[in-house]
Amino acid sequence: MDSLKERIFTELDQRKDEMIAIRRHLHEYPELSFHETETSQYIRDFYQGKDCKVTANVGTGYGIIVDIQGGKPGKSLGIRADFDALPIEEATGLPFASKNPGVMHACGHDGHTAYMLILADTLIKFKDELPGMIRIIHQPAEEVPPGGSKDMIEGGCLEGIEHVLGIHVMSTMDVGKVYYHKGGIHTGRATFKLTITGKGGHGSAPQDANDAIVAGAHFVTVVQTIVSRRVSPFDAVTVTIGSFDGKGSANVIKESVSLEGDIRLMNEDNRPIVEKQFKQILEGIAQTFGVSYELDYGNDYPVCMNDPELTDKVVSAIQSANITEIRGVEDAGPQTASEDFSYYALERPSCFFWVGAHTPGTPIYPHHNPKFTIDEKALIISAKSMASAVLACLEEV
Template identity: 70%
Template structure:
């Protein structure tokens, strides 16, 4: 561990209580995607008067960029943290639970922003010893397509940037583990909504109706054959029907049913296969049953692909840093959720990696769950991990 890294880690440890306090403030005051007005203001106010350049309202929304210019010329690196919450009613019983009914930080973005703010503050204090430029991307709206990353990129947040790094804290991964994977690390996604329109009728005379419940049920079953019969067994894809709205009366044949769901893929080439087969099955079933349909099928987040060399750099930095709070540094394989960090990774060589947040012996809940919880010890680990990667990159590159 070199002297600069020791200085950074000391500062982070001294500010750990501040990091936790910031995280709890955000947790108590969550805001939904594209509506993070007070959150963005809190972040901007934090940097007021500090020796850095701050830009607000990036991408026509609440995005914030913080630039730290080192004492010497060198490479340019962006590090990103998101800050939106979810439309979930919190059920954790925490003393700092959400004060906003129906809105919760159920994915850890409050932790991402808290660690990033304290890491940035510490890097600002050490800026004269840094070589190169660090751009901190405080990003809104990760959870809702088209996502905050896309708008920020279109507004120029990656102009002059060579590489991008990001971290996600993970409630189902052990505290003390830091995990990475080169290549495709997060799935790409599409969402869909289908309205099937038939002809209603009395339950005693089905011959006079075109039953959308039966047609939709056939579709739910048939669409699963896309994965089982059209996708290479060594590839990855899922087609999920998350909502089947066909509620009615027991003796009435419904004239309309609405289905909603999503698609996940691990290769962009698979995306086109799934969409083509989805359309063919839907059209065929509706023709068979003599009903019409409306389809809204939206491809959004791309597959998130970690650059091989950038990921190797991060792994090397973590191993060389010998961070005492880290128990294991693991190659974890691809992860099934989707992430709009993928947009950054499409534009620049990037690495998106993970910090475990589940303390052994405590209840475990997945992301987007009303009882979602992260052990706050993960914040210091995230800050040190990202800090180690930043310093390694600025001094040695990729």
């Protein structure tokens, strides 16, 4: 396998510029979740005429799976790359900045697709020497719940697959390093939309009104007691009010206010506790202030779990591959963002790891920031890291 790995690495090195060109093209033409028509077509066109089985429109969206059948016995492995963008106006000033107003690849999914396409084509070239079967999972709609992975699983993308691997490039982690963690790696999430309704009136006669803003303000404060008093201090839970819409005239008491936010947690046992307490607090506020409310509370992405045994195998494979572009493989601990890769990990023992994409000495712009960008050296690192992990995982035990 070492000889095969080296030949795969050589092929990837020779196609590094092509990888970057694909990433830049996709970056110029981003598409929002559940609307990735052109991106999906671009991916399908890439595989046209290649020695693999392509299945389009997996699930109800634009998902694509590509099966590469090896010439030797082995395991069946899925490797996933997402390809949707975000509703963000780009402010990077890059020569290949988004040409679609208000839409931007501000999370690196363009890079995921670019490295995966060239890696897939390379694996196709050497498929007769590969053990087992590799399924490339090109997934849309990672950014918007319920997430594209759930839809693709329902569409059969994991049928016959034993394990799933995935990578996320990270603008907050230094390029040249690969990061991992065993167990819980990304938070689970719930989101909510809330409207509190009282009675409108004039600021000069508050006794004749019932101020929804006051009730909403109390809710914002009290709901934080879920974190401080209802879950263990050793468990990570956050309750965020991301939007409080009470705009009106300075002397008018608003009849209703709208709030939106999310909840993150690292222990699924806390999910029902948080939801119960959230709704109890809201009901108490309604009783106390004599207001009514409408609540849309939705549990979406589960906590993303890395299988410890599979993660050990992946880490060992990357460390022993002696990839020249990598100067360290480190345990980064769990990350507080959520990831719909979690749905794959619920179904199959899986491993999701991170590739640093920040150029040391430059400003750090986090994911979903209008100035988000990646060091494109992360692409070849992703391709070689994933290739090493694939070869290790496909071998018969």
